[in-house]
Amino acid sequence: MAPERPLPPMLERMWGRERAPRRGPRPRLDLATITAAAIEIADAEGLAGVSMGGVASRVGVAATALYRYVGSKEDLLTSMADAVALDPPEPGGMPWRDYAALWTRAQRDLVLAHPWVLEVTKYAPPLGPRRLLWLDRLLAALAGTGLDDGEKINVASTLTGYALTDAALAHAAGMGFEEHAGAGLEGAADYGELLAEVLDPERYPALSAAVHGGVFRGAEGWADDADFRFGLDLMLDGVEQLIARRTSKGRFGG
Known part of the structure; x- marks a missing residue:
């Protein structure tokens, strides 16, 4: 039987498979708390506002301490993208x-x-x-x-x-x-007006005809x-x- 492929540390944490340390103080934080703080920042400021230092400050630890729970910003983003998802709708016998x-x-x-x-x-x-x-x-x-x-x-x-x-x-x-x-x-209407200015009917005959025919005119958005x-x-x-x-x-x- 082939040996099990070891999971990367971040996936171990995301799936709750990380082994608890036998010795030493109990961790003050967990991945869920850190991820929730990062999501709050991203929702308020966009992804550009998310930094390891900013997240560490929000959860009340030094930036260096955060790396005990999250190996890198890329790992944090992976966790955020998963944690932000709500539970999916259940099929429940639907077609x-x-x-x-x-x-x-x-x-x-x-x-x-x-x-x-x-x-x-x-x-x-x-x-x-x-x-x-x-x-x-x-x-x-x-x-x-x-x-x-x-x-x-x-x-x-x-x-x-x-x-x-x-x-x-x-x-x-x-x-x-x-x-x-x-x-x-x-x-869409502004887009149509811009295209009408730049399109050459000889090179873009089908698109130009559609634009001048009003395909984007009156669109709600x-x-x-x-x-x-x-x-x-x-x-x-x-x-x-x-x-x-x-x-x-x-x-x-x-």
Whole structure:
């Protein structure tokens, strides 16, 4: 039997597997307390405001003492991204499509409530107990669809990516695009007016025609719920078609 792969110290702490020291004074802090303090700072000041020194000051220890519990700022960010997640909605017998829509929207809303998460989770797969609980629940909702485990994981990754992308766009819209290339964009209509100025109809014939046709005119904004649902339905329609193909293949042995 192959030996168990040792977990990195931060994951041991996140999963409650760190061995308690047999000797010495009892630790004054724990990872949950430190992480909660860091989340408070990030919510108030953004991720740029989170420093090991600032977190240490908030929990009442010297910065050097914090490294006894958290090996680095990167480790702290990993813990924050996991701890900020609420419990996922429970499938509770819901049709897979209804649950997937609820699950994706809940992820988007979570990120909008804590936009600094976008800077931490762009490319990182879930490692902590709370984020993996979200993955588990969607896999459970997809049970009986005929998809194999790899396909279910890919569905989860696709929906998560959509939730993060839509949240990023909505957050940027809420900030007024103040730093977006200095363009001062406040919404989709402003974006359309800017494109109308810069697009060459000969090089961008389809896009130019859409812009001049008013595709962005009168839009409510970048975070319109109907737009979010439109994109989500497109993806769920694709999953539905994949399930239908798997079902048909199993039925006829193709």
